[in-house]
Amino acid sequence: xxxxxxxxxDALIEVRDLSVHYRLGGSAAARLLxxxxxxxxxxxxxxxxxxRGEVLGLVGESGSGKTTLGRAMLGLVRPTSGRILYRGRDIxxxxxxxxxxxxxxxxxxxxxxxxxxxxxMDLGTAIGHPLRIHRLAATPAARHRRVVExxxxxxxxxxxxxxxxxxxxxxxxxxxxxxxxRAIISGPxxxxxxxxxxxxxxxxxAKILDLMLELRRDLGLTYLYIxxxxxxxxxxCDRVAICYLGKIVEIGPxxxxxxxxxxxxxxxxxxxxxxxxxxxTVMRDLPRGEIPDAARPPTGCAFHxxxxxxxxxxxxxARDLRALLESRWTRIGDDRYRAEQSLFADxxxxxxxxxxxxxxxxANAQGLLDLLTEMRAVDPAEPFWxxxxxxxxxxxxxxxxxxxxxxxxxxxxxxxxxSCHLYDANLSPDAQVSDxxx
Amino acid sequence: xSQLSVEPVEEPREPAPQGGRGIRRVLSPVRxxxxxxxxxxxxxxxxxxxxxxxxxxxxWIAPYRFxxxxxxxxxxxxxxxxxxxxxxxxxxxxxDVASRVVFGARTALEVVVQSVVISLLVGVPLGxxxxxxxxWLDRSLVLVxxxxxxxPSLLLAIVLSFLLSGLIGGTVTAAALSITVVYIPQYFxxxxxxxxxxxEATYVEAARAIGARPITVMRRYLFTNxxxxxxxxxxxxxxxxxxxxxxxxxxxxxxxxxxxAEWGYDLQRAVADAGAGIWWTGLYPGLAIVLxxxxxxxxxxxxxxxxxxxxxxxxxxxxxxPPLPATLAPRTHRDRP
Numbered sequence: 001x002x003x004x005x006x007x008x009x010d011a012l013i014e015v016r017d018l019s020v021h022y023r024l025g026g027s028a029a030a031r032l033l034x035x036x037x038x039x040x041x042x043x044x045x046x047x048x049x050x051x052r053g054e055v056l057g058l059v060g061e062s063g064s065g066k067t068t069l070g071r072a073m074l075g076l077v078r079p080t081s082g083r084i085l086y087r088g089r090d091i092x093x094x095x096x097x098x099x100x101x102x103x104x105x106x107x108x109x110x111x112x113x114x115x116x117x118x119x120x121m122d123l124g125t126a127i128g129h130p131l132r133i134h135r136l137a138a139t140p141a142a143r144h145r146r147v148v149e150x151x152x153x154x155x156x157x158x159x160x161x162x163x164x165x166x167x168x169x170x171x172x173x174x175x176x177x178x179x180x181x182r183a184i185i186s187g188p189x190x191x192x193x194x195x196x197x198x199x200x201x202x203x204x205x206a207k208i209l210d211l212m213l214e215l216r217r218d219l220g221l222t223y224l225y226i227x228x229x230x231x232x233x234x235x236x237c238d239r240v241a242i243c244y245l246g247k248i249v250e251i252g253p254x255x256x257x258x259x260x261x262x263x264x265x266x267x268x269x270x271x272x273x274x275x276x277x278x279x280x281t282v283m284r285d286l287p288r289g290e291i292p293d294a295a296r297p298p299t300g301c302a303f304h305x306x307x308x309x310x311x312x313x314x315x316x317x318a319r320d321l322r323a324l325l326e327s328r329w330t331r332i333g334d335d336r337y338r339a340e341q342s343l344f345a346d347x348x349x350x351x352x353x354x355x356x357x358x359x360x361x362x363a364n365a366q367g368l369l370d371l372l373t374e375m376r377a378v379d380p381a382e383p384f385w386x387x388x389x390x391x392x393x394x395x396x397x398x399x400x401x402x403x404x405x406x407x408x409x410x411x412x413x414x415x416x417x418x419s420c421h422l423y424d425a426n427l428s429p430d431a432q433v434s435d436x437x438x
Numbered sequence: 439x440s441q442l443s444v445e446p447v448e449e450p451r452e453p454a455p456q457g458g459r460g461i462r463r464v465l466s467p468v469r470x471x472x473x474x475x476x477x478x479x480x481x482x483x484x485x486x487x488x489x490x491x492x493x494x495x496x497x498w499i500a501p502y503r504f505x506x507x508x509x510x511x512x513x514x515x516x517x518x519x520x521x522x523x524x525x526x527x528x529x530x531x532x533x534d535v536a537s538r539v540v541f542g543a544r545t546a547l548e549v550v551v552q553s554v555v556i557s558l559l560v561g562v563p564l565g566x567x568x569x570x571x572x573x574w575l576d577r578s579l580v581l582v583x584x585x586x587x588x589x590p591s592l593l594l595a596i597v598l599s600f601l602l603s604g605l606i607g608g609t610v611t612a613a614a615l616s617i618t619v620v621y622i623p624q625y626f627x628x629x630x631x632x633x634x635x636x637x638e639a640t641y642v643e644a645a646r647a648i649g650a651r652p653i654t655v656m657r658r659y660l661f662t663n664x665x666x667x668x669x670x671x672x673x674x675x676x677x678x679x680x681x682x683x684x685x686x687x688x689x690x691x692x693x694x695x696x697x698x699a700e701w702g703y704d705l706q707r708a709v710a711d712a713g714a715g716i717w718w719t720g721l722y723p724g725l726a727i728v729l730x731x732x733x734x735x736x737x738x739x740x741x742x743x744x745x746x747x748x749x750x751x752x753x754x755x756x757x758x759x760p761p762l763p764a765t766l767a768p769r770t771h772r773d774r775p
Contacts, residue, residue, distance in 0.1 A: 072649055103649035115640035118660035129658070130648040182648065 008056050012222050013050040013073065014189060018041055018082035019246075020068050024295060040112070040294045042068040044246035045082070047410075050190070055216065055223040057233040057254070059269070060243030063291050069109075069190045069243070070226045074106050074371065075099040104134050107183035111195040113175035117167040123425040124163035127151065130186040153218075154211060173204035177211065184215060185246045192224045197232060209236055230273055234258055245294055245302040252416030264307045264417045289323070299353070300405035301421065315405035316387030318357040322350035324384055327341055328375060343368045355404060358397045365393045372398065458497045471744040479740025482673075485733025489726075493544040500534075501525070501760035504541035507532040516717050527718035539722045540641040541699035545610060546730060549683050549693075550676045551613035553621065558674070560618070561625025562668065566656045568626070569633025569664075580630070583623040595682055599691040608694035616691075617682050628671055632664040639663075670745060673738035677731045684727050701727050732735060 009302045021039040042065040050056055058066040065198060067404040071077045073084060080094040084424040091102065110116035117126055128147040130136070132424065137143035156162045167175055176196060182383050183191055193212065197205040209232060215221055227233050234254060241251040242265060261267045268287045287306035292298055298305050300315015305323060329337045341347070345360035361368045370389065376385050385402065390401040410417040421427045471479055492499060501524075507514050513532060520527040526535035568579045586594065599608075599616035606612050636642065637660065645659045686692035687702025695703055703721040708720035 075770070076643060076647060100649040100651065103647060108644070108647045110640050110644060112640055115643045117657050118645070121658065129645075129650070133649050133651075179644075182644075271602070340569045350683065 002277050010052040011049045012052045012086070013086040013091075014083075015049070015073070016047050016083045017084065017260065018046045018072060020065070020077055021080040022071050039080075041065075041246045041297060042294060043072065044297070045080075046246070048081075048241060048251060049249060050222060050224060052189075053216075053220060054223055054238045055225055055236055056241035057228045057237030058224060058243055059228065059230060059233050059240050061291050063294065064243040065246040065294070066226045066228075066243045067194055070108070070194050070224055073190075073192055073224060074103070075107055076108075092223060101134075103138075104186045105189045107186065107188040107191050107401070109176070109179055109183055109191060109193040109196045112199055113172055113179050114167070114199075116179045117175060117182075119167050121166075122163070122169075123151075123156075123165050123167075126167075127178060127182045127185055130182060134186055136186060146185060147181075147272060150185040150418060151178075153184070153215070154178070154181040156181065159345045164399075172200050173208065175206070176200060176204075176208055178216070180208075182210065184219060184221075187219075188221070188225065192226070194226045195228070196225075198227070198229065205232070212236070230258075233261050242269065245291065245297055248410065248421045249303065249304060250416065251410070252414075256414070256416050260421065261419045262413065262416060263303075264309050264422070265303050268306075288327075297366070301408045301419075302345045304383075309422055310383040311386040311421070312389075312403035313406040313421050314383075314387065315407075316384060316402045317354070317405075318350045318352055318359075318400070320384055320387075321357075322347070322376070324382070325350075340371055343371060356399065356401045358394070358399050360397045365396055365398055368398045369393055372400075443455040452481035468741070468744055471740070474741050475743035477740075478736045479744060482735070482737025482740055485729060486737055489543045489733065490547065492540050493547040496540050496544045500537040500540040502534045502537040504533070504538050505696070506534065506537070509661075517719070519709065519716075520718055527716075529704070529719050530711065534721050535704075535718055538704055539701070539726050540697040542701040542704065542723060542726060543730070545693060545698040545700050546683060548610050548681055548698075549614045549617065549677045552611060553617040553679050554672050554676055556614065556618045557621040558668065558672065561622040562629050562661075562665065564622075564658060565629025566633055566664065569630040570637050570652065570656050572662060576630075579626070584624045586619065587623045587627075592682060592685055594620055595686055596674050596689065596691050599686055603691075608692070608746050609697055611692055613683060613693050614685060616686065617679050620682065621679070622674065624671055625668065628667055629664055632667065633660055636660055636663050666715045666745060670738055670742045673734055673741055677738060680727060680731050680734065753767055 008283065019041065020043040021041050022039045024040060033081065044065070046069060049096060052067070058069060062064045068077060072079050075084075075091045075094060082092065084091040085107070086102065091099070091106075094102065117123075121129075124144070124147055127141045127150055128137075131143050131146060137146055147163070151157070151159045151162055156174060156177050162174075162178075167178070180196075182399075191212075196212070197208050200208060210422075212223065213236070216223060223236075225233065225237055237254045238252050239252060240257050241248045242257070242263065243249070244265050250257065250261070250266045257266060261270050265287065287303075287308075288324070289306050292301065292305065298315060298319070299305070299317050300313065301310070304310040304314035304316065305320050310316075325340075329340065332340075343362055345362045349357070349359055359368065376382075388400060388405050389403050390399075392399055404423065406427060408419045408421055408424075410419045413423060451704070453587065467697045470477070497503075502509060507703065514528045514530050514534060515523065516528065517530050518524055518528040520535075524534050528534055528710040529538070546722075547603050564579060568576045582603040595616045599612065602612040602615055615767070641656060642659055645655045683692060683700070684702030684705070690703075692702055692708070693700045705720060705727075708716075711717075711719045
């Protein structure tokens, strides 16, 4: 079936609503009984378009699902739902045999160059192997010529010295060059580069990135550049997509994102770039806590528990109260901690999901309410309280009601798209955010 | 059929141009073996090579054929003590003990080579496929192999030998096949388990990413990386196979006495002699078994120490620096102005 030309733009790959969930093993008993053990949502409803010839950066902390997304683009992991369209075909649903043919066009550069080459295969064989697999060279001599050409292109010269070497004989940078040579030899159109320089020495990083830019210019490559390093992304990418817990929270041209980050998470990431001048201490708006468990992502906006600007509809729930209590108890003394903890009948109740939670008090509900009131009085700026609509006593329990959570979606703003309620005029009456951009 | 080498000359599937280099690469730890590993390896190899020479040149080394009971019209003495014509004496069947020991080496090595080669050819590919593809195939193969593993190995060999004797008689191949069944699960297990862990490596995913078919991944990417432990098991199994063969022969389930000389059978015939003070009929075949098994075991342990990266220690060489010229000699604090 001939490919229908896309009238909108020169899209190379279009990702629509892609999700990749990994099933969790769970306990032995659960597995034996075939019980549902839950799943990690590595990628959760991601859509974007990769344009021909561009470098799209996928930036996020570890655990944000960026590597899984990159592997799904090559058909190395199967999506749970959604589509990855390349030349009118869905990579996610293609059969393994058809995928193998497509892999000529879609290649990958791996994070760890030391592990990406077969230790028992010399470079000449390893780099020429894609040609052999796809029968791209008529004769061994033709294959040899193309291997030599590829090695020259990635700067492994004099070529004769490298053809017979084994990966163990090479340095990290040389190995990465060899991996790149193997990736480009079949003449691909897309290279997925999964943190290609993060395991290399600082002195080699710039050279490898330069090489990749040169290849892009000469071979017309498109890159999906996966990284956690904003500095290289700024240098290397035309557009960046910021990932958080399996979702894209902000996507747009690199210059715009860096000049005017909109999503609170993007701002936090940019603020986390170390300042080279130690005398200039910047007020850092670093997000608190760690990236949450992707098996039980927070409701609403996944970033809300760490967000300084979160408000009502961001998806507050009982778990956030527990985190708040725990952080309070680390600060107050031992006696008070024990006294306050004994107010609760069962702290595990704070893990129940829902908009309305009932917390049973151990003895008197009033004491519990007083504690919550006090916490609110001590730190009224805490975003959590913006999500609480009502607290009242009901018999021996305290009932807390939260504002209804709303799932955020990518909102187009100029060339950038942001997934944050702060920019949604319907949700945020004071849509003009206090601009704390540094 | 009698030539063999127990050295790990692996990688028959390496491409020819780089083949020589590949073998040299595999053998390089053997050459660099030091200390105890080196002693074990070379002692084992020397003993094994001695028996290989005996086996290959048996017709020229042995004074008589293994089933010869007379020479030049004169029958050999019955249970004759060692003398000039019969160096190791003669048996109750008037056969020359020395000749039977030499020809026994030939039988033993034929059986060992056949059984090791067959179990390699079956066990290694099965392990690769099972480990790489996984799923129900892996489960059922593991179940079958574990069931075989659970049997006492000698019992298994006897049962198979019994079954095979009806089909192809008590030939050397039949004995080799009955021993093979005992060893296939060992290769299968080792190769399968290393495959399961090796297939998670990035280079295997990289091979998939360049579009390699599963068969290519297994042959070119996994095989060369998982066979490294196979030479060690092969050599140790060879030693074990000698014992199993002798046990089969002793019990009367091994090679038929008309087919070939066999140490286990000779030992069994010598049991009655021992009480009568006739020591030579039992001593020499027994000694041969002990020596060959020791040699192969030493070679196997030596290989294990040199090839197994968790046991291997790299020798540290002392760095000798030339003495510094006086002007550059390090000064102590006191020398400072």
